Structures are given as C-alpha cells and as structure tokens.
Amino acid sequence: MAANIRDVARLAGVSPSTVSRALSLPGMVNATTRARVAAAVEQLGYEPNRAARGLITGRTGTIGLVVPDLANPFFASLTKGVQARARHHDVAVFVADTDEDPAAEAGLVRALSKQVDGVVLCSPRASDEELAAIAQDTTVVLVNRTAVGLPGVAYDNEDGMRQAVAHLVALGHRRIAWVGGPATSWSTQHRGFGLRNAVEALRAELAPVGNFAPTYEGGMAAADQVVATGATAVVAYNDLVAIGLLARLHSRGISVPGDLSVVGVDDIAMSRMARPALTTVRLPKQEAGRIAVELLLAMLDDPESAAEGSKHGELHGELIVRDSTGPAPQK
Amino acid sequence: MAANIRDVARLAGVSPSTVSRALSLPGMVNATTRARVAAAVEQLGYEPNRAARGLITGRTGTIGLVVPDLANPFFASLTKGVQARARHHDVAVFVADTDEDPAAEAGLVRALSKQVDGVVLCSPRASDEELAAIAQDTTVVLVNRTAVGLPGVAYDNEDGMRQAVAHLVALGHRRIAWVGGPATSWSTQHRGFGLRNAVEALRAELAPVGNFAPTYEGGMAAADQVVATGATAVVAYNDLVAIGLLARLHSRGISVPGDLSVVGVDDIAMSRMARPALTTVRLPKQEAGRIAVELLLAMLDDPESAAEGSKHGELHGELIVRDSTGPAPQK
DNA sequence: GGGTGGACTGCAATCCTTTGCAGTGCCCGT
DNA sequence: ACGGGCACTGCAAAGGATTGCAGTCCACCC
Numbered sequence: 001m002a003a004n005i006r007d008v009a010r011l012a013g014v015s016p017s018t019v020s021r022a023l024s025l026p027g028m029v030n031a032t033t034r035a036r037v038a039a040a041v042e043q044l045g046y047e048p049n050r051a052a053r054g055l056i057t058g059r060t061g062t063i064g065l066v067v068p069d070l071a072n073p074f075f076a077s078l079t080k081g082v083q084a085r086a087r088h089h090d091v092a093v094f095v096a097d098t099d100e101d102p103a104a105e106a107g108l109v110r111a112l113s114k115q116v117d118g119v120v121l122c123s124p125r126a127s128d129e130e131l132a133a134i135a136q137d138t139t140v141v142l143v144n145r146t147a148v149g150l151p152g153v154a155y156d157n158e159d160g161m162r163q164a165v166a167h168l169v170a171l172g173h174r175r176i177a178w179v180g181g182p183a184t185s186w187s188t189q190h191r192g193f194g195l196r197n198a199v200e201a202l203r204a205e206l207a208p209v210g211n212f213a214p215t216y217e218g219g220m221a222a223a224d225q226v227v228a229t230g231a232t233a234v235v236a237y238n239d240l241v242a243i244g245l246l247a248r249l250h251s252r253g254i255s256v257p258g259d260l261s262v263v264g265v266d267d268i269a270m271s272r273m274a275r276p277a278l279t280t281v282r283l284p285k286q287e288a289g290r291i292a293v294e295l296l297l298a299m300l301d302d303p304e305s306a307a308e309g310s311k312h313g314e315l316h317g318e319l320i321v322r323d324s325t326g327p328a329p330q331k
Numbered sequence: 332m333a334a335n336i337r338d339v340a341r342l343a344g345v346s347p348s349t350v351s352r353a354l355s356l357p358g359m360v361n362a363t364t365r366a367r368v369a370a371a372v373e374q375l376g377y378e379p380n381r382a383a384r385g386l387i388t389g390r391t392g393t394i395g396l397v398v399p400d401l402a403n404p405f406f407a408s409l410t411k412g413v414q415a416r417a418r419h420h421d422v423a424v425f426v427a428d429t430d431e432d433p434a435a436e437a438g439l440v441r442a443l444s445k446q447v448d449g450v451v452l453c454s455p456r457a458s459d460e461e462l463a464a465i466a467q468d469t470t471v472v473l474v475n476r477t478a479v480g481l482p483g484v485a486y487d488n489e490d491g492m493r494q495a496v497a498h499l500v501a502l503g504h505r506r507i508a509w510v511g512g513p514a515t516s517w518s519t520q521h522r523g524f525g526l527r528n529a530v531e532a533l534r535a536e537l538a539p540v541g542n543f544a545p546t547y548e549g550g551m552a553a554a555d556q557v558v559a560t561g562a563t564a565v566v567a568y569n570d571l572v573a574i575g576l577l578a579r580l581h582s583r584g585i586s587v588p589g590d591l592s593v594v595g596v597d598d599i600a601m602s603r604m605a606r607p608a609l610t611t612v613r614l615p616k617q618e619a620g621r622i623a624v625e626l627l628l629a630m631l632d633d634p635e636s637a638a639e640g641s642k643h644g645e646l647h648g649e650l651i652v653r654d655s656t657g658p659a660p661q662k
Numbered sequence: 663g664g665g666t667g668g669a670c671t672g673c674a675a676t677c678c679t680t681t682g683c684a685g686t687g688c689c690c691g692t
Numbered sequence: 693a694c695g696g697g698c699a700c701t702g703c704a705a706a707g708g709a710t711t712g713c714a715g716t717c718c719a720c721c722c
Contacts, residue, residue: 002445004708015672020710030670047445051391052708054382055677062425070414071600076407083401083428092446094393094423097414114333114378115423216604243604250606269402273547273574275581275606335678346702351680361700383678386707 003044012040023048062092063296064112064119066105070097073268074238074285075122078143081289082120089297106130113138117300120292125184141296143288145186146312151299153291153313157187158194160281160317164235164263165198167279167319172328173233173261177207179222179245181214181237188237191265195235207231212241219244227252232260232328239264239271239280246274246324257326267320276323283317291315334375343371354379393423394627395443395450397436401428404599405569405616406453409474412620413451420628437461444469448631451623456515472627474619476517477643482630484622484644488518489525491612491648495566495594496529498610498650503659504564504592508538510553510576512545512568519568522596526566538562543572550575558583563591563659570595570602570611577605577655588657598651607654614648622646 009016014033022029022037029037040046054060065082067075079095086093094116098104102125109119118139124131128147134140135150142152168176178195181188192208199206207229212218219241226234226245236242242264249256256262256276264271267282291313299311340347345364353360353368360368371377385391396413398406410426417424425447429435433456440450449470455462459478465471466481473483499507509526512519523539530537538560543549550572557565557576567573573595580587587593587607595602598613622644630642 005710006708016709017673017711018671021671024710028670033670049386049708050446051382051385052677053710055380055386055679055708056710058677060382070411071404071407073402073404073407076402076404079426080401080428083426084430087427092425092443095410095414095426096418097411099415112423115381216600247604247606269547270601270604273578273601274604275578336680337678347679348681348703349701352701355680359700364700380678383707384680386678386709387680389707 003046004049005046008037008040008044008046011044012036059117059300060115061090062094062116063293064094064096064109064116065122066096066098066108066112066119067122068098068100070095073270074266077285078122078289081286082293084286085290085293089293091297102126106134109134109138109140118296120296139296139299141292141299143292151295151311153288153295153315155283155315155317157190158197160265160283161191161194161235162198163317163319164281165195165202165204167321167325168233168261168263169202169204171261171325173204174328175205175207175229175231177209177226177229177231177234179209179219179226179234179236179241180211181241183211185214191237212237214238214241216240216244216247220248223248223252227254227260233263233325234260235263237265239266239268239278242278242280243270243274246276246278256324259329261325263325265317272322274324279322279325280320281317282320284315288315334377335380336377339368339371339375339377342375343367390448391446392421393425393447394624395425395427395440395447396453397427397429397439397443397450398453399429399431401426404601405597408616409453409620412617413624415617416621416624420624422628433457437465440465440469440471449627451627454518470627470630472623472630474623482626482642484619484626484646486614486619486646486648488521489528491596491614492522492525492566493529494648494650495612496526496533496535498652498656499564499592499594500533500535502592502656504535505659506536506538506560506562508540508557508560508562508565510540510550510557510565510567510572511542512572514542516545522568543568545569545572547571547575547578551579554579554583558585558591564594564656565591566594568596570597570599570609573609573611573655574601574605577607577609587655590660592656594656596648603653605655610653610656611651612648613651615646619646
C-alpha cells in the first residue's frame with residue numbers, strides 16, 4: 001500500500017541507494033538529483049519504514065520512559081516534557097508505569113530495553129547496584145536520583161530547602177518541622193540533609209517528625225505530630241503531603257498561616273488551588289524531562305560520552321510564595 | 332550481541348523456520364523438538380527481534396495514544412489504564428500529547444499511524460469528517476467521543492447528569508445553573524442535553540451560564556455569572572471548573588454548600604482534597620482506557636469487525652456525594 | 663593529451679524473522 | 693509390497709532500508 005524506497009527510486013530515475021542518501025546524507029548527492037528525489041518523495045508521500053531501517057541501523061528511533069505512577073501530577077508533567085522533547089527529535093516514546101512497585105522496576109526496564117534505544121528512568125527505588133546492572137545492558141538516564149557513574153538529571157534539593165528556610169526564618173520562624181517522605185527515597189534524604197544545613201546556618205531549629213507516605217493521606221497522618229513539636233512552620237516532603245497537612249490542620253481549627261506556616265515542594269497544579277494557596281518550592285518538571293531526553297540522545301549519538309558516564313543535569317527549584325506562609329505568631 | 336534465531340536453531344539442531352514455528356505455532360512442531368528449542372531459547376535468552384518480525388508481518392506490536400494534555404489528571408488516569416492493559420497484551424504504547432491544540436490532532440495521528448498498528452484517540456475536537464478521514468488510513472478507537480461508523484468508548488453523560496440532578500432536587504434545589512465547557516466539545520453538548528432532560532423530568536429549572544475553558548480559571552471566570560442567575564446549585568463541566576468556582580465563591584464570601592451547592596464531573600484526585608470536598612460524578616477513567624485497548628486489539632485481530640464499525644463501549648458515571656452539596660437554602 | 667583525483671551514483675550484501683512450498687520419513691491400509 | 697497420506701521439518705524468498713565498495717564521468721593539471 002504505502003510507497004517504498006524503490007517506488008521513489010523508480011519515479012526519480014535513480015537507484016534506491018541514492019534515495020536513501022538524498023534523505024539522510026544530503027551532502028553526498030548532487031543538488032539536482034536531490035531535487036528530483038525530493039519531488040518523487042513528495043508525490044508518493046513516502047516515509048521510510050522504521051522497522052526496516054531499525055533492522056539495519058540497530059536503532060529504533062524510540063526511547064522508553066519508566067515512571068512510578070502516571071497519575072501522579074509530578075510524573076505526568078515530567079512525561080509531558082519527555083514526550084515533547086522526543087517529538088522534537090522525531091523520536092517516539094514508550095511509556096511504562098510501575099504502579100509504585102519497586103520490584104517491577106528492573107523487569108520493566110529490561111523488557112523495554114529490547115524495543116528501545118535507551119530508557120529514561122524516573123525516581124527509581126532500586127539500589128545503586130541494581131541500577132548499575134540495568135545500565136549494563138541498556139543506555140539509561142536517571143531522573144530525580146543520582147547514582148555514581150550513571151548519567152542523570154536531578155534537582156538541587158539542598159538549594160531548594162535553603163530558599164524555603166530563608167523565607168521562613170525571615171518571617172520570624174525559629175522552630176521548623178520537617179515531614180519526610182519514604183525513608184528509602186533519595187529525595188527525602190537530600191531534602192532532609194539540605195534542611196538540616198540551612199537551619200543550622202540560620203541559627204534556627206529543625207524538628208523532624210519522621211517518614212510518611214508521599215500522599216495526601218501521609219500529610220493527614222503527619223499533621224498532629226507536627227503540631228505536637230511546637231514548631232511554627234513546617235516543610236513537607238511534597239505538595240500532596242502539604243495539602244494533606246492543610247486539610248487536617250483546618251479540621252483541627254489550626255489556622256494557616258496564622259498559627260502555622262506550611263511549605264511544600266514540587267508546585268503541582270493543585271497547590272495553587274489549595275486553600276490557603278500553598279507556598280512551595282517549584283521544581284521545573286517538564287524541564288527535567290526535556291533535559292533527560294537530550295542527555296539520552298546525546299549518549300546514543302556518541303557512545304563515548306556514555307562511557308565517560310559523567311553526564312549530569314542539575315536543576316534548581318524556585319520558591320513560590322503564596323498564602324500558606326506568614327509571620328511567626330507572637331507568643 | 333543479542334542471540335538471533337539462527338543461534339537458537341544451531342544450538343537446538345534445527346532450522347530457523349522450526350524455531351520460529353515452535354514459538355508462534357507450537358501445535359505445528361513435534362513436542363520433543365519444541366522442548367529442545369525451548370531449552371535453547373532459554374539458554375541464550377533469545378527474544379525475537381521486533382523490527383524484523385514487524386517487517387514481514389506488517390504488525391508492530393505497538394499502539395498509539397493521543398491525548399490533549401498529559402498533565403490533565405483525567406487524561407493521566409486514562410493513559411494509565413491504556414498502558415496497563417496494553418502491557419497485559421504485550422503491546423507497547425506510544426503516547427503523544429497535542430498540547431490542547433486541535434489543529435495538531437490529525438497530524439499527530441498521521442505521523443503516529445506509520446509506526447503503530449492502531450491509535451486510541453482521546454477527546455478529539457476534530458469534526459466527524461476529519462475523523463472519518465483519519466480512520467481511512469489507520470485503525471482508530473475513539474474515547475470520550477462518538478462519531479458515526481467509528482468504534483469508541485464513551486460515557487453515558489445523560490445518565491450522570493440525571494444522577495446529579497436527582498441528588499440536587501432531593502435536597503430541595505429547584506433552579507440549577509450549568510457551567511459548560513468548550514462549545515465544540517462533545518461532552519459539553521451531551522452533558523448540557525442530559526441536564527436539560529433531567530431538569531425537565533424533575534420539574535426543576537436550568538440556568539445555563541455559557542461556555543468556559545475546562546480549567547480552574549474557567550471556573551473562576553464563571554462563578555459570578557452563576558451567582559447572578561440566582562440558582563441555589565450549580566453543575567460544572569468538570570471538577571477543575573468546579574474547584575475554580577469554589578475558590579471564587581469563597582473569596583466572595585459565598586458559602587458552599589450553605590448558599591450554593593456545587594457538583595463537578597470526573598472525580599479527579601484533587602476533588603477529594605478540595606474544601607469543601609467536592610460532590611462529583613465519578614467517571615471510570617482507567618476503565619475507559621482499558622476498554623479502548625481491548626476494542627482496538629480486537630479490531631486489529633479481526634479486521635472484519637472493523638468494517639462493521641459498530642464496536643462501542645459505554646461506561647456509566649457514579650455520583651460521589653461529598654461536602655459541596657447540601658440542602659437548598661430557605662429563602 | 664594523458665593521468666589523477668573528486669564528485670556522484672549504483673551494485674549487492676546485510677539486518678532477522680516469517681511463511682509458502684517442497685520435501686522426508688513413517689505408518690497404515692489394501 | 694506398494695501407494696497414499698500424515699506429521700513434521702527445511703529451503704528459500706520476501707519484507708524495506710542502509711552502506712562498503714566499486715565504478716563512471718568529468719574537470720583540471722601538468
């Protein structure tokens with residue numbers, strides 16, 4: 001049905017090889033020949049068959065994207081960025097969702113790796129060793145996680161926390177609670193670390209309340225412990241947790257930001273719509289996806305750079321001040 | 332690097348044809364031969380090369396998914412359903428996001444159609460004619476839209492609206508406002524229609540306030556007009572709009588549900604977290620994705636059924652009552 | 663004028679799997 | 693004992709594009 005390269009060659013009066021070159025190595029063919037080929041391509045609506053090309057080049061023109069949960073707005077945005085950037089390079093994206101199951105991670109990447117040139121792996125929970133093993137048999141770019149020797153793009157969590165703490169301290173807060181996410185999460189560790197440093201540098205005090213699920217429910221569960229610390233401000237692992245805090249605090253009659261200021265991380269769409277609107281550290285999500293794609297494609301084009309393995313992207317968060325933070329209450 | 336079918340054949344002491352048949356038409360090869368092949372496959376970790384197979388079978392084992400906006404939680408859930416079901420059938424999914432640009436729709440589907448066996452097209456804004464043209468050169472399943480002659484899965488919007496209106500009327504509401512989505516949207520039309528019917532049947536009154544963007548901002552923009560209608564309840568095009576309404580009503584000091592009851596549609600995650608928690612018509616989103624995949628794969632397996640073109644899925648919404656609806660205020 | 667090189671172009675092999683057709687060998691019926 | 697048929701297996705072509713190598717042609721230089 002669809003035209004193939006020989007149809008084009010026949011119509012243009014050249015050999016298939018010339019058509020192939022006219023399309024992929026334009027410099028190698030005479031301008032007038034190239035024009036004839038272009039005309040034939042146009043007329044027939046020819047597009048090279050990807051399977052056939054893939055068979056010989058060994059490249060599929062496809063990348064994989066593995067995320068824990070597509071329905072999580074953070075990953076949805078990221079996926080959007082990946083998808084947009086990939087299309088820009090005429091590369092297709094296979095998406096796979098682990099459904100938050102860390103055990104499925106490696107298997108999915110392996111299954112995917114047979115069909116794609118490389119994989120963008122988001123927020124993996126696998127150990128460094130497992131990641132290294134995965135990277136053995138396919139090209140991988142990590143997002144939201146760093147592991148030695150593997151390329152990736154991550155956020156500067158320390159810096160984001162510094163901004164949040166500076167904001168709170170400027171508002172007069174001295175005792176700041178911290179609601180962590182899953183203990184094994186790379187982000188939790190780095191955010192906790194950044195928080196400790198920032199609080200110390202500004203002569204304030206940190207009151208960690210432990211680890212909670214990175215969800216609305218997690219925030220609800222943490223709220224009462226936050227209150228019990230006597231802190232006047234709280235930084236939550238992410239916006240969902242912060243919104244859960246807001247809900248529970250409201251139902252206990254605790255005023256935000258009157259009695260307690262709340263800061264989240266991510267800046268998902270929902271945060272703007274929360275009541276009060278949530279102050280948060282905005283992480284450039286689509287940007288992370290875009291950079292991951294660039295990194296991956298660069299590695300595929302030039303495997304040397306893959307060997308060097310030191311490709312990294314680092315993104316900075318930006319504090320978005322809304323209504324959930326205010327001056328510390330006078331005691 | 333990876334083993335190919337000849338490696339397997341050599342190891343098993345058979346010809347490549349036999350290996351191929353042992354894997355895809357087990358009935359055709361002797362049990363002991365099959366076992367030898369299986370052992371060789373196992374030992375070499377052989378997996379057939381998809382590109383080579385696709386080249387000859389004409390099937391890629393891949394489907395496309397086109398959505399208006401991946402970051403919209405409604406489509407994110409749908410994508411999740413599609414992806415899960417496709418994996419279950421060992422089919423990969425290409426996702427593409429039109430970025431809400433109706434003009435990009437057809438082009439994207441066409442580009443995709445070269446690389447996939449079929450496409451799931453969500454909430455298309457294209458005209459019936461354009462859709463028919465698209466369906467000409469690729470197998471398509473529509474979601475959230477019906478068009479004559481094209482298979483698809485859609486929600487019974489009339490029924491959902493009936494549930495919402497019955498709920499409101501039971502609470503004593505007699506005048507119900509309706510905030511529509513984009514005028515060209517299929518869902519807007521059907522929801523408006525269902526609403527009119529339901530309101531009429533229950534001897535209440537509908538006060539449509541026009542068409543708004545299906546977003547938080549759209550809801551903010553519509554709120555004052557809703558208030559001006561004098562209605563005691565409002566049904567919004569979707570939850571995002573309803574949450575926008577909630578925000579603007581709150582800032583105007585109008586109590587929900589004291590002064591005005593609000594109902595949304597979709598039941599996105601955010602709705603549960605709104606304040607007050609939103610009463611809404613829950614649409615089974617992942618289910619729609621799953622059914623769309625089944626429909627598409629069935630059509631691909633048996634093109635006859637595609638010709639008949641009458642494959643349809645219909646899903647029902649379910650009213651979830653939360654805190655944004657209450658008894659009509661006594662005047 | 664002949665030789666050299668450059669600029670193109672074409673041939674043919676190759677990537678890996680599937681599948682129509684043509685065997686091969688064996689069993690069974692006559 | 694022979695022919696037919698069955699069950700299984702192998703051969704070889706096909707599918708569409710890329711690419712190393714070889715060839716052609718022309719221009720230019722000596």
